[in-house]
Amino acid sequence: MDVLAEVEDRFRAGVRARGIDPMVEPDQVRDLVDATVAGVLAEWSADTDGQPASMRDLTQHAFSAVAGFGPLQQYFDDPDVEELWINDRLTQGLKASPHRSGRLARVARIASAAHRIR
16 A cells, blocks of 8 residues: 555544544544644655655645545645636636636646546
């Protein structure tokens, strides 16, 4: 199992075991994801040479997957994204804020990201 999957699985199990609601208890969720990532990295580093990814990247991935919108979370967090459209055919679009470029940009990876969260 790769380190991303390991972190996500352990974090998801921890949230379920503790009955934490990410919307109601965000501080507990952040504490849990930080502890989970630190634990996995400590184990991973002991078994392999070096660390596979940064703590920040692993924490963001796990938090987005379990308490956010998975692979789409990056678009919700991006201040340059004003709208995100995904229809039943997985047609996608990002529209930059008018004070930026004001143009529609098509991003193919959104379709695959949306498909993974269905």
